[in-house]
Amino acid sequence: MQNINEKGYPEEWDVVYEPIGALPENYEFGFKEIRYPKGTVFSEVGSKKPLPCDVIFQRDVPVPLRDGAVIYIDLIFPADYKEAMPALINYSPYGKTLPLPAPGNVPPEWHSGLVKFEGAEPAFFCDHGYVIVNPDPRGIGMSGGNMCSLGRQEARDGYDLIEWVASQKWSNGRTALYGASWLAMTQWFQAALNPPHLSAIVPWNGLSDFYRHSLAPGGIPDSGFNQHIEASFYGKNQMEKTSKMVLENHGLMNEYWDDKSAKMEQITVPAYVVVDGIATLHTTGAAEGYRRLSSREKWMRLNANQEWYDQYNPESEEDVLKFLDYYLKQKANEWTQTSPVRIDVNVVGRTGEKVSREFQQWPVEGTVYKKLYLDVADASMSEDEPTQAAEVSYEAETGEVSFTCEVPEDFDYIGYGKAVLYVEAVGNDNMDLFVLVEKCDAEGNAQKPMPVCREDYIQKCMDVIEGICEVSPGAAGRLRVSRRELDQQLSTPFIPVHTFKKEEYLRPGEIVRVEIPLTPRAYRFYKGEKIRFTVGGHDIKVHGNLQTCNKGTHRIHTGTKTASYIQIPVVPIR
Missing domain, CATH: 2.60.120.260 (Galactose-binding domain-like)
Structure with a gap:
């Protein structure tokens, strides 16, 4: 039997930890509730999307985990909604401090500024009766413990958060995991544990095998991008240093890396999977995630857009809302008539021409x-x-x-x-x-x-x-x-x-x-x-x-x- 150390991993894995980045000098901490009225625009961060309804922002709400550690989350509610509501959880170590500017090429009129990086847009989803949950996971911000990167520990923590959210008086007992990149990657691991109150997942461009798809694709150690990501984390304790772990044991696959390869076949929850058809980081992992997961009710889009432009495009938000309404609100809509696989075919070299095709499976029939x-x-x-x-x-x-x-x-x-x-x-x-x-x-x-x-x-x-x-x-x-x-x-x-x-x-x-x-x-x-x-x-x-x-x-x-x-x-x- 393996001895589990205080960081949540078997001792023989000898996981490398280093101090995490220091909290910003102006970092504020402590419970706080703010009501933002309809029409609010966070122009100080360049956003132009006004809030379409009053929202309540609750900061630094404590959530206990099974091992006694406490993490802190922010909640964004539609202020005047009278019924119990489902929740969308944006789980990542990128920090929950708001407001933030729109990422990359997202038009500012699509972005309210109240969006956790690569997460769900509250200006859209709160207006449709959803609660937004933005956690600082273990080790991030003022959350307790040491920051962990995917695998069993982050999966267990996510499970605990899902069940805590579903137990709140404002909850209708249904939750979904949502978001792009890391917010998508962690969904594969948490959903594989099948939390009772997880009703759906929306992984938007998320690799599913940390070793094969990111840190050592082709077996060639390649941690430069991950070092860039690790440098953005901040908290008060330590962080798991995967960029150094990939150089241990000659960079070969072992039990540690197997723990960071999601067990897709264990996932049974309804899924809306987006695959990046343009960039390189997440494409293989997202497509393999869809192909291998055991969910009987699953849909996939392979897009021809940059991920952030696609994610915050109003057409994309309306599309995913139908999926979420069907499974989290049990709304009788026509979602299940949607084709299981939708492909934006990139017409390379022919600017302005767009081709979209629909299929019943992936890989697509007729291949x-x-x-x-x-x-x-x-x-x-x-x-x-x-x-x-x-x-x-x-x-x-x-x-x-x-x-x-x-x-x-x-x-x-x-x-x-x-x-x-x-x-x-x-x-x-x-x-x-x-x-x-x-x-x-x-x-x-x-x-x-x-x-x-x-x-x-x-x-x-x-x-x-x-x-x-x-x-x-x-x-x-x-x-x-x-x-x-x-x-x-x-x-x-x-x-x-x-x-x-x-x-x-x-x-x-x-x-x-x-x-x-x-x-x-x-x-x-x-x-x-x-x-x-x-x-x-x-x-x-x-x-x-x-x-x-x-x-x-x-x-x-x-x-x-x-x-x-x-x-x-x-x-x-x-």
Whole structure:
């Protein structure tokens, strides 16, 4: 039996903790109640959305957890609502102090300023009879304990908060978890415990496996973005340092990281899942979350917008309100007639054109997985295997090679792709591989995906994506070759999943087969355009100062017994 330490984890995990960021000098603490009248505008933070009803703001309400720790939450009520109300919980360590400016490219007229970062908009949901719950989780602000990152401890804390909220006199006993990014990630873990009073979840772009999707995608430690996030936390105690934990144990998967991989199959609650079709951070985890969760009542949207623009778009809020009203207010509306899977197909290179499609499942029905074999002779790809074995090399640290084919007919690329490569390391016993599938025009010029956005916000939207959310020029993937072992239980014919539990180094002259998953995407290809596949020893997306294991030369083998190929999801256009 494992001994659990005071931080909530088995002692043998030896979790790294460091002091959390200091509370701001002007930080205020203590219960306080404020009534904001209808029409209030928080212009001091640049917001332009007036409150459509009177709301009551209660600050620093204490909530006890099962281990005796006390966390503090803020509540925002519709002031004059007479009936018991459902609640939306925005669970994240980003702090609950309000007001805040609109994030990124969100038009200020869509944002009231009373919104916890990436959470539900009170100006909209309070007006429709919902209570907004903004917690400072364990270790954040003045909440007790040490800050934890996902996994069992945060899941238990969320369970306790859900049940506390449902027991309040103003509650109708139904709650939903809501929000984007971290607010979505934590939903997978908390919902897997199936709290009795959790009625629905709305994870908006949330990865579901902290190791595979964020801190070590492809088995390559990559903690830069997480270090940026960790630097934003503040409180009075310590924080779990996952950016350092990924470097422990040689960065391999273990029990600690398995705890931070959500058990999707245990989730049964109704779900409204949003998948980011533009950026890279959350796409795979959100799509896999939807595919693997056991909820019989689940819906998914794959969008073509930057996540914040999509989240606070009035059309999106109205759509999710129908879902929440059905499950949290038991309102007789037509929500269940909504198609289970809705896809915004990115018409890359054709500004202003929008394509939306509806399906019954994910991956979508009608998908044909087509193999395109690499041919070194003319740097091409074809459905026909090359009849001769060949190879191509590039400098391991900065080099790359590309293969191209022309599109014979219009089709939609929707879903999961993968690269299957036969590779060899020259002058090294390991390789870090980076791959990318792009859409190009008829002349071979790459067509960068653009988010659907208001014309006067398009450049601002792109600036935010490129600076923070890393819009990808296509469907990308990566793999440290020594960690190529596949997880036979989690892998499928269309998405390889690796165990990352052991190292298998390469011998001189050894050629090995590797499978690399590609980020799920939804692109429209037209006849005469081109598909380009690139493989290299550096992050083709320009991810930042990523440290690789590369040196020497990489060789890619093609043809006969070493027939390297990419597999793409082809969906006919009807």
